[in-house]
Amino acid sequence: MTTVDTTATAPVVRSPAVSSWRAVLLVMEHFWTWYRRNWRATIVGSVVEPLLFLVAFGLGFAVLVNNGGRLAELTGGLPYIVWLAPALLTMNTLQIATFESSYPVVSGFKWQRIYWAITATPVTAAQAGVGHLSWIAVRMLTSGVVYVAILVPFGGVRDGGIVVSLLAATLCGAAFAAPVMAFATVVRKEGPAFGALFRFVLIPMTLFSGTFFPVDALPVWVRPLAWATPLWHGTELARGAALGSLQLWPSVGHLAYLVVLLVVGMLLVQRQFRARLYR
Amino acid sequence: MPGVSDGLVQARGLRKDSGDVHAVRGIDVDVGRGEVFGFLGPNGAGKSSAMRMIACVSPRSGGTLQVLGMDPYVDGPKIRARIGVVPQLDNLDAELTVRQNLEVYGRYFGMSRAAVRAKATELLAFAQLTDREGDEVEPLSGGMKRRLSIVRSLVNDPELLLLDEPTTGLDPQARHLLWDRLYRLKRQGVTQLITTHYMDEAEQLCDRLVVMDGGLIVAEGSPAELIGRYSTREVVELRFPLDDAPPVAELEQLVERLEVLPDRLLLYAADGEAVLAAAHQIGIRPLSSLVRRSTLEDVFLRLTGRRLVD
Ligand SMILES: Nc1ncnc2c1ncn2[C@@H]1O[C@H](COP(=O)(O)OP(=O)(O)OP(=O)(O)O)[C@@H](O)[C@H]1O
Ligand SMILES: [Mg+2]
Numbered sequence: 001m002t003t004v005d006t007t008a009t010a011p012v013v014r015s016p017a018v019s020s021w022r023a024v025l026l027v028m029e030h031f032w033t034w035y036r037r038n039w040r041a042t043i044v045g046s047v048v049e050p051l052l053f054l055v056a057f058g059l060g061f062a063v064l065v066n067n068g069g070r071l072a073e074l075t076g077g078l079p080y081i082v083w084l085a086p087a088l089l090t091m092n093t094l095q096i097a098t099f100e101s102s103y104p105v106v107s108g109f110k111w112q113r114i115y116w117a118i119t120a121t122p123v124t125a126a127q128a129g130v131g132h133l134s135w136i137a138v139r140m141l142t143s144g145v146v147y148v149a150i151l152v153p154f155g156g157v158r159d160g161g162i163v164v165s166l167l168a169a170t171l172c173g174a175a176f177a178a179p180v181m182a183f184a185t186v187v188r189k190e191g192p193a194f195g196a197l198f199r200f201v202l203i204p205m206t207l208f209s210g211t212f213f214p215v216d217a218l219p220v221w222v223r224p225l226a227w228a229t230p231l232w233h234g235t236e237l238a239r240g241a242a243l244g245s246l247q248l249w250p251s252v253g254h255l256a257y258l259v260v261l262l263v264v265g266m267l268l269v270q271r272q273f274r275a276r277l278y279r
Numbered sequence: 280m281p282g283v284s285d286g287l288v289q290a291r292g293l294r295k296d297s298g299d300v301h302a303v304r305g306i307d308v309d310v311g312r313g314e315v316f317g318f319l320g321p322n323g324a325g326k327s328s329a330m331r332m333i334a335c336v337s338p339r340s341g342g343t344l345q346v347l348g349m350d351p352y353v354d355g356p357k358i359r360a361r362i363g364v365v366p367q368l369d370n371l372d373a374e375l376t377v378r379q380n381l382e383v384y385g386r387y388f389g390m391s392r393a394a395v396r397a398k399a400t401e402l403l404a405f406a407q408l409t410d411r412e413g414d415e416v417e418p419l420s421g422g423m424k425r426r427l428s429i430v431r432s433l434v435n436d437p438e439l440l441l442l443d444e445p446t447t448g449l450d451p452q453a454r455h456l457l458w459d460r461l462y463r464l465k466r467q468g469v470t471q472l473i474t475t476h477y478m479d480e481a482e483q484l485c486d487r488l489v490v491m492d493g494g495l496i497v498a499e500g501s502p503a504e505l506i507g508r509y510s511t512r513e514v515v516e517l518r519f520p521l522d523d524a525p526p527v528a529e530l531e532q533l534v535e536r537l538e539v540l541p542d543r544l545l546l547y548a549a550d551g552e553a554v555l556a557a558a559h560q561i562g563i564r565p566l567s568s569l570v571r572r573s574t575l576e577d578v579f580l581r582l583t584g585r586r587l588v589d
Binding site: 018022026030033034038112113114116117118119120121122124277278279 | 334337338357359360364366368369370371374375376379384386387388389431435
């Protein structure tokens with residue numbers, strides 16, 4: 001152990017201000033330090049829930065969907081679980097995105113107030129916001145890896161295309177997490193606000209974005225709603241990659257949608273973090 | 280007194296408006312290197328608003344401000360790299376350990392892992408928290424959290440330390456420990472800006488201070504200067520039965536100045552015992568009496584007509 005005589009007037013080496021990239025990495029390191037102590041609490045979301053979903057939907061639901069005999073037509077002859085797996089992965093990623101970008105962000109401002117601590121250092125408000133969002137992306141990616149590992153014994157993984165699915169799912173999650181984070185900076189009563197977000201945005205999105213059945217099976221007038229959701233675009237990409245059925249122009253469209261949403265969301269996050277922290 | 284060129288903080292006509300609230304209405308502040316400078320004032324005086332502008336986390340609404348010779352608008356991150364901030368409300372990471380709080384925070388200043396580890400060890404000893412280093416912050420007592428907040432602000436060896444009500448809510452023992460720590464930092468040459476409601480704290484710690492009220496500076500000087508300028512050497516405190524009107528008119532003849540408080544009278548005089556004897560002579564019999572030296576509290580009462588609320 002080093003002991004330093006604090007009563008001596010030793011010359012000190014002044015610490016330099018940090019670069020933007022470094023600042024974002026340091027914020028991620030902060031969350032990682034937290035995660036190392038608290039990862040056990042996240043096991044339910046990233047292991048138990050996926051298992052339940054796979055058992056309930058992948059196996060039970062397949063029987064129902066198969067009933068009409070249209071299943072093979074719908075999946076192109078693949079087992080339902082293979083068709084479903086990349087979509088479940090994307091959905092799980094989106095759920096993690098929503099949870100991680102809602103209450104923890106409010107906590108950073110109101111309860112633990114760690115954003116205020118971070119911005120007392122050379123790190124800026126915008127860097128704190130982008131750093132937290134980047135951490136959420138890492139969380140989604142690592143949970144996604146665990147999810148894929150769970151999918152394998154269920155026969156849900158066909159080939160290495162799932163790696164691209166994983167990236168697509170993470171992009172989709174980040175694209176949704178960014179605007180949710182910006183929303184979290186302005187909510188005053190987070191309970192009702194996030195309740196509404198989960199009930200009226202997240203859950204409908206997971207039900208009607210082509211996860212369990214193709215959007216084509218929906219009534220014509222509902223389809224545009226599905227097309228407007230980031231989850232549909234993410235699911236199309238992830239599924240296409242997993243099944244090897246990606247087509248150039250639709251894929252470019254999906255990617256463009258998600259990237260634009262992510263960029264706009266990140267700009268909003270930066271603006272909102274500045275507005276909230278630099279008053 | 281240090282020259283202006285040596286100033287670590289220099290504000291001219293500094294203002295802060297948030298919406299319709301004019302929190303700071305144009306203040307001039309000069310803090311020299313090595314000085315301990317106090318902001319004294321009641322709730323809502325604008326102390327924290329001023330501190331946050333100096334800490335480069337709150338844009339000013341008007342006037343000029345230089346911190347460490349730089350403008351917070353232009354060089355906020357560079358300035359923050361060289362200052363330490365203890366906010367009025369603790370913002371420790373409650374789910375990390377005591378040691379992790381110091382290490383994580385130090386990393387934000389660009390320090391290496393080895394450097395933050397060594398620094399944390401040193402600061403834990405300084406704050407007498409070494410035996411709690413592995414504990415989570417959440418269950419710590421208020422005093423321990425405050426001590427941790429204060430040493431956290433020292434992790435980057437700041438040249439300038441901003442302390443917003445560092446001892447509010449602490450028991451007397453913890454306050455004295457903190458005062459001792461702040462005094463040691465002063466001896467190491469760390470310039471300090473302190474806000475407080477406590478007169479004794481300001482008298483103990485500050486070389487120079489300003490009294491703020493309603494967003495303005497109403498007086499400035501060393502504690503002794505302010506007492507000399509705005510008060511008398513001694514104060515006599517008299518209590519009378521609640522139902523009787525106190526003999527204000529008679530007592531006013533005897534002293535330079537008199538203040539009527541809800542529960543007592545304050546008589547300002549150079550020689551308190553003499554005033555007390557004179558009051559006895561003309562037949563005034565208070566329930567209780569006390570002669571004490573004048574404090575900054577009396578200065579504040581004089582300047583604002585109000586008592587400072589703790
Ligand atoms: N974020 C804010 N939005 C609106 N008004 C604010 C804000 N922060 C402070 N104020 C107002 O500005 C004024 C000065 O507040 P400030 O916190 O600077 O006072 P203070 O001297 O630190 O008080 P205290 O001793 O209670 O900490 C008050 O009238 C307060 O209500
Ligand atoms: Mg305050």
